[in-house]
Amino acid sequence: MSELPPFATHRVENQPPPFAPRDLWRDDAALRDAVAREGGGDHVARLSAYAALAGDALYALSFDAHRDRPRLRSHDRYGQRIDLVEFHPNYHALMQAAIEHGVAGYSWHHGGAGAHVARAALSYLHHQVEPGTSCPLTMTHAALPVLRHAPALAEWARKAAAPHYDGRDLPMGDKAGVTLGMGMTEKQGGSDVRANQTVATPLSGDEYRLVGHKWFFSAPMSDGFLVLAQAPAGLSCFLLPRWRPDGSRNALRLMRLKDKLGDWSNASSEVEFEGAWAQRIGDEGRGVATIIEMVMLTRLDCMLGSAAEMRMALAQALHHARHRQTFGKHLVEHALMRNVLADLAIEAEAALQFSLRVARAVDRASLDAGEAAYARIATAVGKYWICKRAPAFVNEAQECLGGAGYVEESLLPRLYRQAPLNSIWEGSGNIQCLDVLRALAREPEAGHAVLNELRRHLGADAALDARIAELEPVLDGRVRIEEGQARHWVERLALAMQAGVLLDARSPCAEAFCRSRLGGAHGLAFGTLPGDVDYAAILQRALPE
Template sequence: MSERFLTHQVENQPPSLLPYDAFSTDLPLREALAREGGGWAQAQVQAYGVLAGGEMMALGVQANENRPTFKPVDHYGHRIDEVEFHPAYHRLMELGTQHGVSGFAWRHADSEGAHVARAALMYLHYQADQGTSCPLTMTYACVPALQQAPELARDWLPRIVSTDYDGSHRLAWLKAGNTIGMGMTEKQGGSDVRSNTTRATPIGDGLYELVGHKWFFSAPMCDAFLVLAQAEAGLTCFLLPRFAPDGSLNAVRIQRLKNKLGDWSNASSEVEFQGAVAWRVGDEGRGVATILQMVALTRQDCLIGSAALMRQALVQAWHHVRHRRAFGRTLSEQPLMRNVIADLALESEAATALTFRVARAIDAGAFDEGEAALARVITALGKYWVCKRATPFVNEAQECLGGIGYVEDSPLPRLLRQAPLNSIWEGSGNIQCLDVLRALQREPACRAAYFRELLAARGGHVLLDAEILRLETLLGGDPTQLEGQSRLLAERMTLALQAALLIRHGDAAIADSFCQSRLGHQHGLAFGTLPAAAPTAHLLERAWPA
């Protein structure tokens, strides 16, 4: 081509970030893994970090560009209710299963910190692809509920915690590994699952026949699903296999796939049960209590997912501003941009610290009643606040890239579409806040455990000490006035907890900056409003160590 037609050369654009090691470059994650008891699994997590920042990032793009498709019948007209996924989806599921996103904690159940290590694996996986995290989460989280049915557990759990992934459309018991989904929500009830109308009738041999519907039925190609239905004694939990025990396709009729804002690599569906057969899990009438053992873990993963979204958005923004120049300097040298990135880094650090403290409480809760009580409160707190912060966080990171952050060639649009989901899934914000209030009012051990965590940091910062006194006064007031204020209460409780964790972690500059900005109100309503004395350079160095 003649030089007179060369309009420009591409310059002043960042080099490709990929591939990169998503574990080694994440100092807060490395510290949290070691601090909360999962350091013994560093080699496994390190290996997954290399994959997550490399091959899996490319797979995530492919899986989201090629959404699942619904095949209700075969070419002869036989009903098959099959959902087809792109090969990238299956490869992501295979990697996640092999490396332990679904089964690591249960295969190492006798090792302290197993759930912490598994949380790190999920945190890395979620940065590469969010949709496959859904079935991996549910497969991980179903174990405590299934243990309420010992015979089913003996049959199913070896396949559920396996390192083998088999995405084929065939009988679960012919596979080396199984995935598990769930279905609770119905049209008329939403979060109020006690209003479910699906009926369950015993038909012998321990089986029930289910007739009804589910408005949200996640990952419909899983091998089985934990669902709720009304039995004679009330709402009951069931294990519903995709294929009936006689080998026939179970009577679960997919009506359509949801046309979702994000989460495109995964399928969510509406289904009808037209005499589908299922096994009871737990006692009749105890369905909510049974499935809540699963929900406690899926809510933890909402928290992990939102913290992971924050981290990945921060990585994308920081990479861009370190290489992009404007007005004679790189963006990363300009004071206002440094404030924005440092503020995002501080928010991400606090989210990561809370996430892994929740994982340790869940891990230790099996043998420590105090940790179990703490987990009941701080899982809901984290699920509320960190998930709520993810959307504005990702949007701020997107703005750091300017116009290209709004274009689908960049990862930021997908992260932004994904960010609201964790606030909605597994109980929206109001549900989490009411759960916190209920735990504090009905279980004295939960309140004691929460304040014990705060008091361990007393004396570390005057602003936290003052906030502890205010929270004690607030919670000692008229309980009838707290429900309408429970969002504000949950927010303040979470910020105080994050401050306490950062103080105890020993980085005085980080802890002081968080206390001054979040508890001392030396911060605006937008990111990038840290006070002038904030340790900006220190925060940026921790965000991506040289």
């Protein structure tokens, strides 16, 4: 009788194979359909190439980039102030791949019809595998319209749009491409940026000296930053570079990096300006109006980011459920698990379809006043609702993996820590809902644009018809919503708008979405869909076998 080898106590079985490599374009029918429908069809080659890279090499790079957090080096070995942030090399590799493929600048250096839709899809693909780097990528992308307000900053705008990444700490003139960060929030103000106390003292022309602080200074390793400060005529917008035009280091002092719940691969900091040189953009006293173009674009990327987190969490859960066996059959074959997974798939597709519909509105805003008006409200609605749904969604996906979903190697804990961020960043949920009410009151054409979009779907679904009738008197200006009811009303509007885009997409999720989210055939938790939903069609669309 032969003896067992030492420690041979078990065999490894009933475990799913590795998730990656995966082709994130081939796997995502909803994304392919949405890109084509929203005007990005000419850019498919770019998207499919990046999706294959993201689902393979970038996915592998993301783990160490996330695990090895950035570190602040305030001084060099000789005691000189340098204010640098050090990253794992994988962070720079991820940034290089993203920028070279257009995640930050494709809308601007490519141009043409559908470029914003394609760039949105690139951002969605990138965020699925490494969300932390999305922060500097998003802000670099979103800063371009603001920079273009100042002809003197044309070189900054050109290099921010360029498909070149250079992570070295050098003056802008020595680089082929630059990245941008942002500093708006101060200790005493938070979202109330008009309470900012940083002082901007004029030097000559549009040059100023800034003294003050920022409580959240995003992506402090960037080459330049858009900041708000109080000039003599009021709150104004400035470009504050890391290096002064004369080649000396600017007087911005990184005080510490924030110890955050998630977003570990990205650095966020506190900063003080000790007479830092900055260049004004736009008129004095018009800082909020100047920087709002950036905020509109970053809010769209919050939607895309949350949709991407949902997508990756769903894909991980489906992959696990198709390979893991319990009680004699695969998890995905159990009726209750199929209900949960199908419910998640419906939610994830609704988030994606709505986000790319808003991207089309942004793409056409300069040519179509109706699309510009639609984007004005839809961006705030989507930023509120999609970002609000992500944490509960990711937690449900974790549960599909059981205890494995609580372990770092599964990726789900990273997504779970990341999920709350987009609902906080760029204005919390209350700010978004109040912004919707403000737009309805001050820009009635925005409400009419949304109502016209919804009316196209009248007759397609009885529950949606009833919801449109409920929303109509507010959207056309006859009724005003009280502030305390803003969340309730915006939620109901968001669901109607998502139903509309799913119907436009002719998605197999559309009917189930309307029945469950509008018609009341749903509970308060995921996995409470009606029993006669076509689960098989929804799951096959979500992730092909």
